Amino acid sequence: MKEAILWLGNMLSNPNLTNHVTIYFSPYLIKVYYTKAKPLLEQHHPLPPFQASLLRVLPRLKMFSSKLRGFLCKTRSSEIGVKLHVLESTRVQLYDVNDVGLTEEEDKEVLRIALASTHQEVFLVTANSHFFENLNQTKLRKKYPNESQKIKIVKPNDPDFRNFLTALTL
Amino acid sequence: MVRLKVVNWRCIEDLELELSRINIFIGPNSTGKSSLAYAIYFASKSKDSDPRFLLRQLYGCEFDKVARLVDNIPQLPISIRIDGSEFSVKPVELPKEAKKPETMEKERGLEIVTLSSSPWKDEFLLPSRRVNYIQILMFLPKIMDELRSKPEAALIGILAGGLFELFKTLPILPPFGAFAMDYTRALTGLRLESVKGGLKDAGYYIVNIHPFLSLIKLAVQDPYIKLQLPAELAPDGLLDFAIFDSITQKIPEDSLVVIEEPEIHKNPLMMKEFTEHIVKKALDKKLTLVMTTHSDIPPITVGKLIAKKHLTPEEVKVYYFKRDPWTKTSEIKVYEDGTLESLPDTEELITHLF
Numbered sequence: 214m215k216e217a218i219l220w221l222g223n224m225l226s227n228p229n230l231t232n233h234v235t236i237y238f239s240p241y242l243i244k245v246y247y248t249k250a251k252p253l254l255e256q257h258h259p260l261p262p263f264q265a266s267l268l269r270v271l272p273r274l275k276m277f278s279s280k281l282r283g284f285l286c287k288t289r290s291s292e293i294g295v296k297l298h299v300l301e302s303t304r305v306q307l308y309d310v311n312d313v314g315l316t317e318e319e320d321k322e323v324l325r326i327a328l329a330s331t332h333q334e335v336f337l338v339t340a341n342s343h344f345f346e347n348l349n350q351t352k353l354r355k356k357y358p359n360e361s362q363k364i365k366i367v368k369p370n371d372p373d374f375r376n377f378l379t380a381l382t383l
Numbered sequence: 384m385v386r387l388k389v390v391n392w393r394c395i396e397d398l399e400l401e402l403s404r405i406n407i408f409i410g411p412n413s414t415g416k417s418s419l420a421y422a423i424y425f426a427s428k429s430k431d432s433d434p435r436f437l438l439r440q441l442y443g444c445e446f447d448k449v450a451r452l453v454d455n456i457p458q459l460p461i462s463i464r465i466d467g468s469e470f471s472v473k474p475v476e477l478p479k480e481a482k483k484p485e486t487m488e489k490e491r492g493l494e495i496v497t498l499s500s501s502p503w504k505d506e507f508l509l510p511s512r513r514v515n516y517i518q519i520l521m522f523l524p525k526i527m528d529e530l531r532s533k534p535e536a537a538l539i540g541i542l543a544g545g546l547f548e549l550f551k552t553l554p555i556l557p558p559f560g561a562f563a564m565d566y567t568r569a570l571t572g573l574r575l576e577s578v579k580g581g582l583k584d585a586g587y588y589i590v591n592i593h594p595f596l597s598l599i600k601l602a603v604q605d606p607y608i609k610l611q612l613p614a615e616l617a618p619d620g621l622l623d624f625a626i627f628d629s630i631t632q633k634i635p636e637d638s639l640v641v642i643e644e645p646e647i648h649k650n651p652l653m654m655k656e657f658t659e660h661i662v663k664k665a666l667d668k669k670l671t672l673v674m675t676t677h678s679d680i681p682p683i684t685v686g687k688l689i690a691k692k693h694l695t696p697e698e699v700k701v702y703y704f705k706r707d708p709w710t711k712t713s714e715i716k717v718y719e720d721g722t723l724e725s726l727p728d729t730e731e732l733i734t735h736l737f
Contacts, residue, residue, distance in 0.1 A: 266737045273733055280683045283725020291737035
């Protein structure tokens with residue numbers, strides 16, 4: 214799994230991905246990254262380019278997403294290839310996922326972001342077992358048929374997902 | 384709310400905007416932030432002092448260099464309109480018989496009309512090099528003290544007077560002159576610009592002015608170790624707090640304070656503290672504050688003060704400056720929850736850093 218995360222970090226920094234991949238955030242998720250993921254990422258060196266970039270911009274990302282309204286709801290290109298999009302909190306909160314089996318607030322937020330994202334094909338890439346064991350996909354599909362149809366929940370080492378990303382970089 | 388219209392001033396072609404109590408001009412270098420801030424200061428101040436003298440103190444040049452230049456030709460008239468009252472510089476056409484093609488340009492006079500009224504009682508300028516200037520002002524009396532104890536004191540006193548007179552009349556390190564005059568006036572109430580005379584009067588002048596300058600003993604309270612530091616030992620960032628405090632202590636209410644780059648010499652946390660400090664002081668003294676900055680921290684800090692109900696969004700105006708090829712501004716809205724509409728270059732930073 215660690216290797217798969219490393220591979221993904223390298224792959225997402227490929228400049229050929231420009232215009233193909235957008236990473237979605239929400240102000241709440243950025244806060245979670247800032248308080249929980251950042252201290253963990255800081256213990257690792259060297260980090261893959263994607264994670265290193267994320268770590269570098271997290272403080273400003275957190276500040277802008279809470280202080281500058283114009284920063285939200287706009288897709289921004291980055292110099293490493295992928296695009297960034299911070300969704301507005303109210304847009305994310307439109308989706309109620311309290312009854313689909315997930316218990317952690319962070320997991321619910323990730324699912325809400327996936328539902329709120331506007332792309333036709335959405336990969337929810339996670340190494341978190343909650344999404345595979347606890348999430349009631351049938352209930353989710355029943356509740357949000359259109360939005361859930363486009364979401365594919367995959368592990369970083371999922372072969373289909375890896376092939377899909379590799380094909381984009383060619 | 385003060386309405387402002389500036390035409391043909393430096394890189395400003397035609398600009399119209401509104402000023403509120405706290406005004407922040409943000410943008411990259413050379414986009415006209417300081418030009419506009421100086422224009423407001425200059426126009427308002429020129430109502431009770433000689434505009435040419437003031438301009439030399441500010442820019443070290445005449446009106447033909449301050450007017451907007453197109454192909455090196457100054458564009459006239461210059462006009463700065465503040466709330467219906469106008470400062471203008473127009474060319475005066477000479478009578479036809481006096482016209483001689485080769486000398487016309489040199490002989491062409493300028494008609495200067497100053498403001499009839501200004502919304503501010505007094506104006507103070509804190510330029511971006513204020514810390515360096517204050518060091519000059521601090522060390523000058525010390526040097527003179529040393530010199531006065533020597534037998535040739537009388538002569539040296541006159542020389543030192545001459546030196547100060549030079550600071551006053553010549554455009555040395557503009558806008559040092561404007562700052563020195565404002566600073567002395569804020570501390571002592573004395574108008575240096577009204578003291579006139581040559582080198583002969585300078586000795587008398589310096590004898591009078593020197594005790595005042597000796598009184599300028601800045602002490603800096605270090606917020607972290609609670610220690611009083613003499614100004615010459617204080618770090619530049621802390622010294623800036625002391626400069627602002629000493630200037631705003633005695634100035635009249637409803638004055639205009641133009642502060643360039645409040646973030647200078649400071650780390651991000653200190654920038655935030657300084658911005659809060661000057662905004663709160665401005666509210667206490669009912670000052671109109673004009674800040675020019677490159678940093679996103681001052682507007683975001685002001686946003687935070689709005690969220691904490693120290694300020695209302697109506698009391699704050701944030702303008703983003705860019706040049707294309709002349710200065711263009713766009714207002715950045717500030718909301719009641721303390722958020723701002725957008726800051727184009729700081730958002731772009733994320734793109735480049737990621």
